[in-house]
Amino acid sequence: MILSENLEKLIQALNRFPGIGRKTAQRLAWFLIAQDKNFALQLADTIKTTVESFTTCHLCNMLSESDPCPICNATDRHDTHLCVVESNSDIQIIENMSEFRGRYFVLNHLLSPIDGYGPEQIHTAELLNRISVLQPSEVILALKPSSEGEATMHYLWELLKDKNVTITRLSTGIPFGGDLEYSSINTLANAWKRRYTV
Amino acid sequence: MILSENLEKLIQALNRFPGIGRKTAQRLAWFLIAQDKNFALQLADTIKTTVESFTTCHLCNMLSESDPCPICNATDRHDTHLCVVESNSDIQIIENMSEFRGRYFVLNHLLSPIDGYGPEQIHTAELLNRISVLQPSEVILALKPSSEGEATMHYLWELLKDKNVTITRLSTGIPFGGDLEYSSINTLANAWKRRYTV
Numbered sequence: 001m002i003l004s005e006n007l008e009k010l011i012q013a014l015n016r017f018p019g020i021g022r023k024t025a026q027r028l029a030w031f032l033i034a035q036d037k038n039f040a041l042q043l044a045d046t047i048k049t050t051v052e053s054f055t056t057c058h059l060c061n062m063l064s065e066s067d068p069c070p071i072c073n074a075t076d077r078h079d080t081h082l083c084v085v086e087s088n089s090d091i092q093i094i095e096n097m098s099e100f101r102g103r104y105f106v107l108n109h110l111l112s113p114i115d116g117y118g119p120e121q122i123h124t125a126e127l128l129n130r131i132s133v134l135q136p137s138e139v140i141l142a143l144k145p146s147s148e149g150e151a152t153m154h155y156l157w158e159l160l161k162d163k164n165v166t167i168t169r170l171s172t173g174i175p176f177g178g179d180l181e182y183s184s185i186n187t188l189a190n191a192w193k194r195r196y197t198v
Numbered sequence: 199m200i201l202s203e204n205l206e207k208l209i210q211a212l213n214r215f216p217g218i219g220r221k222t223a224q225r226l227a228w229f230l231i232a233q234d235k236n237f238a239l240q241l242a243d244t245i246k247t248t249v250e251s252f253t254t255c256h257l258c259n260m261l262s263e264s265d266p267c268p269i270c271n272a273t274d275r276h277d278t279h280l281c282v283v284e285s286n287s288d289i290q291i292i293e294n295m296s297e298f299r300g301r302y303f304v305l306n307h308l309l310s311p312i313d314g315y316g317p318e319q320i321h322t323a324e325l326l327n328r329i330s331v332l333q334p335s336e337v338i339l340a341l342k343p344s345s346e347g348e349a350t351m352h353y354l355w356e357l358l359k360d361k362n363v364t365i366t367r368l369s370t371g372i373p374f375g376g377d378l379e380y381s382s383i384n385t386l387a388n389a390w391k392r393r394y395t396v
Contacts, residue, residue, distance in 0.1 A: 040249040044242040051238040
């Protein structure tokens with residue numbers, strides 16, 4: 001017996017979030033109904049306001065409330081360094097580090113021809129255009145070291161290698177706090193190969 | 199640098215869900231913004247509609263779109279069996295089993311004096327009243343076997359033991375598919391004590 005059509009609709013909607021299964025969706029839906037109503041109504045409003053206020057920055061491809069976005073617009077950030085990331089949320093992660101004061105470019109996808117993500121889907125033309133405008137001295141490919149990430153970095157390196165710009169990527173190895181025992185054989189072999197004098 | 203006040207508000211709101219940490223909340227918020235806008239707006243609407251349509255059934259304490267709720271109102275369900283559950287979502291779980299055709303009563307909390315949940319908070323008076331009206335032959339205490347659950351079952355048993363009603367609780371033991379190796383010592387000791395002939 002389905003107790004309520006509305007509740008079922010809410011559960012199915014929450015179930016569409018990535019990583020939220022049916023059981024978690026049920027728990028969240030009951031939480032919304034059982035806790036104070038104001039919280040749920042405010043959440044609904046916040047979703048609406050936020051989603052409606054975001055647009056794509058035509059310079060860096062990031063979702064933002066203004067176009068150009070605050071980072072492309074900032075006068076106290078340097079054009080000398082351009083950081084290429086896979087997704088919008090990566091920018092917040094890098095910003096939290098408080099190390100980087102350059103510009104960003106969001107690919108939105110990694111190269112994965114089997115999933116239909118080719119050079120066009122990762123916005124190659126816009127990236128090349130951005131590089132020719134900014135003339136950075138370094139392009140940091142801050143992509144994850146998965147097979148798609150590696151393919152994308154290789155592809156971008158091929159495109160950029162003759163352009164008089166230093167192309168870097170994030171270091172790979174054993175994560176801090178990580179265990180040799182729980183590291184994959186690939187991670188370990190890579191860390192071994194890239195070992196450095198202490 | 200906080201990229202957007204609105205986004206931050208949305209993340210904090212999602213972060214209030216039980217079991218949703220800051221990182222998951224960030225992922226969900228970006229999903230809402232980056233995926234198709236219609237889904238997000240529909241979700242906001244569904245939250246509003248659902249939350250506004252629910253009210254508490256004055257008979258069984260369950261959150262429902264009608265008062266009395268569909269289960270208290272159903273003429274094809276039996277007054278002979280009353281199932282006492284901790285929360286609203288437990289009802290859907292028991293209904294999915296398609297075994298039970300009696301009535302329910304929702305406590306909303308388990309007894310936990312340290313958290314401020316005493317007899318009043320678990321709606322003892324309303325439960326006793328419901329029992330005196332329905333006159334069930336069996337009251338099933340479908341509560342979890344935690345320390346709060348055990349305390350609540352013991353308390354309710356004390357209240358009901360002289361009332362000419364059979365009081366039952368769910369069986370405890372090793373779950374189907376469970377491993378002896380991964381069962382806690384309490385679970386195992388209990389299953390050992392409650393072993394039965396095959």
